[in-house]
Amino acid sequence: MKNNLIIAIDGPVGSGKSTVARRVAELLGYTHLDSGAMYRAVAWKALGERVTLDSPEQLAALASRVRIDLVSSDGKQRVILDGEDITDRIRTTEVSHAASVVAVIPGVRHPLVSEQQRAGANGGVVMEGRDIGSVVFPHADLKIFLDASTEVRAQRRWQELRDKGEVSDPSIVLADVRARDRRDRERKMSPLVRAADAVVVDNTAMDAEETARVIVLLASEKAKAAGC
Numbered sequence: 001m002k003n004n005l006i007i008a009i010d011g012p013v014g015s016g017k018s019t020v021a022r023r024v025a026e027l028l029g030y031t032h033l034d035s036g037a038m039y040r041a042v043a044w045k046a047l048g049e050r051v052t053l054d055s056p057e058q059l060a061a062l063a064s065r066v067r068i069d070l071v072s073s074d075g076k077q078r079v080i081l082d083g084e085d086i087t088d089r090i091r092t093t094e095v096s097h098a099a100s101v102v103a104v105i106p107g108v109r110h111p112l113v114s115e116q117q118r119a120g121a122n123g124g125v126v127m128e129g130r131d132i133g134s135v136v137f138p139h140a141d142l143k144i145f146l147d148a149s150t151e152v153r154a155q156r157r158w159q160e161l162r163d164k165g166e167v168s169d170p171s172i173v174l175a176d177v178r179a180r181d182r183r184d185r186e187r188k189m190s191p192l193v194r195a196a197d198a199v200v201v202d203n204t205a206m207d208a209e210e211t212a213r214v215i216v217l218l219a220s221e222k223a224k225a226a227g228c
Helices: 015-026 035-048 054-065 095-103 106-120 132-136 152-163 170-186 206-224
Strands: 006-010 030-032 069-071 078-079 125-129 142-147 197-200
Touching: 006 015, 006 030, 006 170, 006 206, 015 030, 015 125, 015 206, 030 078, 030 106, 035 069, 035 078, 035 095, 035 106, 035 125, 054 132, 054 142, 069 106, 078 206, 095 170, 106 125, 106 132, 125 132, 132 142, 142 170, 142 206, 152 170
Parallel strands: 006 125, 006 142, 030 125, 142 197
Antiparallel strands: 069 078
């Protein structure tokens, strides 16, 4: 197989992008890049420094001065912010909400998108987010739009929070997922959309391993079609 494909995986919250992208990268021997982790890192920093989330100027200034590195360690992606490992600190509900605000600010997105493009320019990467195939890598070799029913996505999100010890009412999580979907699709800056040439993979009835293997098969077919 061509060893430098750029694979873009987009999809809404709860579709399993991170888990699936990580497994696809493992199966292909590629690098996994979680673009959402970068926005979460900026959000975590903003919360820690008490930067108001309704100040685009302050958030843009913060994003331009921090250094975010995505490093693979023991098969897991670590998020390093200004030399500090914050991987486990950016997955809270508070950071998630803040990230959804931070991610729509042009002054934040521009430097982070540039960094994402630099990181994946040589291929051999699986990058996931909400605008990878439409904005970051519009010429990606393989674009996947990963989706599932709203109810299943909410259940996954609830289970994720429960595993972290965050007790939450399933009905509240469902409402939050629906609200997040609206924000992601209606935002003016890089909304969540399916790229015209993306392959839709509905994993409502599939687990992460099954989903990953479907994408690996699609990648193999793409490589064969390219004569690699």
